[in-house]
Ligand SMILES: NC(=O)C1=CN([C@@H]2O[C@H](COP(=O)(O)OP(=O)(O)OC[C@H]3O[C@@H](n4cnc5c(N)ncnc54)[C@H](OP(=O)(O)O)[C@@H]3O)[C@@H](O)[C@H]2O)C=CC1
């Protein structure tokens with residue numbers, strides 16, 4: 001455990017095995033559920049969705065198969081299918097054990113490209129049995145993503161299914177990996193001033209990923225004689241008979257090298273698609289100047305960046321992991337490649353489509369990154385270079401860059417059943433598909449990781465708070481200060497199986513025993529002496545109340561931020577905090593909630609503080625909320641909400657909102673706003689178009705409610721009804737960074753709030 005005065009250091013984010021299991025087990029086990037897209041509420045709904053209404057699309061599809069794309073989910077549905085014979089780099093662990101990975105791939109499809117996806121685990125190692133299980137599934141899906149099937153069976157399976165099925169069949173470990181690795185290598189070659197025709201590459205791993213990578217890089221210009229392939233038996237040399245198959249033979253080289261060590265002498269590039277630790281420091285030392293290492297085995301690479309940098313300071317290194325720079329992982333490919341293929345109803349994913357994806361990805365890494373990506377690298381905007389050869393998975397440009405390239409190539413090669421007519425309109429539509437809040441939270445977390453903070457977790461004896469603190473530290477966000485009695489915290493942690501004693505980055509502060517108490521009590525007394533408090537009252541508040549103690553730590557600079565609220569009502573926690581911390585001068589204290597529903601984020605205010613705001617207060621709330629939008633990376637479009645729209649029907653609360661708009665007009669604020677308007681007008685483009693004079697350039701992303709009750713009722717309703725995620729209320733306008741979670745919040749909510757507090761979302 002860290003000593004109280006240790007400076008927080010930037011650490012690589014890690015996760016514990018226990019966190020991984022808990023993540024998967026929490027709530028509904030697993031990572032996926034199915035949600036209906038049509039109402040199922042009334043007799044009429046049932047008659048339409050099921051018998052007799054459903055018969056109508058049935059007959060239409062029977063008559064014309066292409067109508068399935070109009071009347072069913074087929075056109076946006078991909079099956080992720082595995083038999084678990086090569087799960088990541090963990091080997092053959094069977095179909096059932098592969099399910100967490102396949103559910104994971106399915107949710108990545110959704111998260112990154114809005115492709116609906118379902119995992120199917122097939123308990124059949126025999127290629128023919130597997131083919132038979134899959135070949136008849138075509139009608140259900142728009143595409144098939146094969147995953148983690150070992151070589152050489154995967155080659156037979158994919159080739160046969162491609163032949164038998166009229167939808168794209170794509171083995172991700174082969175082609176997804178090859179596309180990303182090719183994009184990365186093209187850039188690394190350029191950065192090191194090499195010529196593709198003379199670059200010498202060694203690929204360790206002659207399985208699904210290794211063979212496909214060699215095929216694609218040779219198609220892009222690598223000379224076959226400069227490429228050496230290795231497997232568990234060493235170099236795949238021409239004439240070798242042991243452990244061979246026809247796919248390895250196709251890449252066998254005339255060479256005297258027999259072992260990986262031999263092959264690595266003077267090599268320019270290493271591709272690792274084999275297993276953890278396969279590349280030694282000695283081999284790295286033997287490589288040519290400015291060596292390029294893609295250690296892509298998962299979850300642990302052939303060599304870690306730390307190990308490679310320890311022996312060579314001129315190395316460019318990439319891994320398959322998200323916790324190092326240069327992540328070469330097929331997650332950058334499969335969601336977008338299928339998006340493009342589905343959107344033109346491609347019959348297949350061919351070589352031209354793969355090359356188009358690789359080139360588009362390589363080019364994207366060379367362009368200036370948008371503010372959204374730069375924000376994650378605060379202070380050091382990533383630029384094309386040794387530590388940034390490939391875009392990051394959270395790059396918002398991927399969705400409107402890769403699918404159009406893939407779709408265009410499909411159209412150019414005649415495999416598109418429904419070509420795209422207006423490419424620009426298509427790109428705009430793609431941008432709207434991304435889920436903005438995940439990006440927002442991730443950006444916030446990245447930013448805090450760059451500038452780690454000391455955050456007080458005021459209710460440090462609670463199990464979920466301890467878990468959140470551990471996760472905060474593991475994510476590299478800074479130091480977590482648990483307020484509580486040391487023995488109680490250790491006891492709770494031990495009971496829950498959380499190891500905190502040996503963990504750097506966690507501090508414990510017992511309010512009763514802290515040597516800072518007299519300073520905190522004096523500070524509080526200075527503030528409260530004219531409000532009827534005695535010095536000993538203040539001493540008691542500091543000694544006995546964790547919110548007062550934690551807030552005093554933040555107020556006096558012993559910590560950067562605080563999170564509380566798990567065990568106490570919001571208003572009580574807030575009044576504790578306000579005894580210690582003021583509103584920021586010139587600002588108004590408000591609560592904002594982030595509501596995410598169907599890929600759209602809106603900021604709602606004021607969800608926490610002023611019950612019946614005056615017109616002037618509503619105008620201030622709008623200004624504070626617009627500031628939050630900007631801090632989170634959005635350009636605010638503020639709708640001043642009421643039950644009426646532009647004067648109709650008239651009412652007392654609406655009059656206040658109309659007056660608030662007038663006040664904003666007078667103040668000449670620098671953001672878009674208009675109103676009063678009803679919520680449906682604010683959020684629906686067509687309805688807004690009924691008011692052509694409305695000054696909002698698009699639907700609103702900030703909703704200012706006429707009063708606290710409507711804000712609180714609407715956000716709580718949304719949360720309880722499901723289908724949307726509500727984060728907050730976040731406190732905005734306090735002079736120091738404090739956030740209050742809802743009573744009984746879960747560890748994941750607490751850690752997100754802690755990150756938002758550390759980011760100082762409130763001001
Ligand atoms: N970063 C990314 O995006 C991706 C990474 N991968 C990673 O690549 C690796 C291979 O996956 P995949 O091709 O699907 O699996 P396969 O089972 O199809 O192939 C594995 C290959 O690796 C070889 N191999 C295993 N251990 C060693 C070793 N110690 N030294 C040399 N060769 C070895 C095997 O040799 P032999 O033929 O002699 O048995 C085989 O050729 C995994 O770690 C996987 O996580 C895969 C896909 C995507």
Ligand SMILES: CC(=O)C(=O)O
Nearest residue numbers: 087088089173298330
């Ligand atoms: C990333 C991936 O697909 C693998 O490692 O198998």
Ligand SMILES: [Mg+2]
Nearest residue numbers: 088147148173
């Ligand atoms: Mg895989």
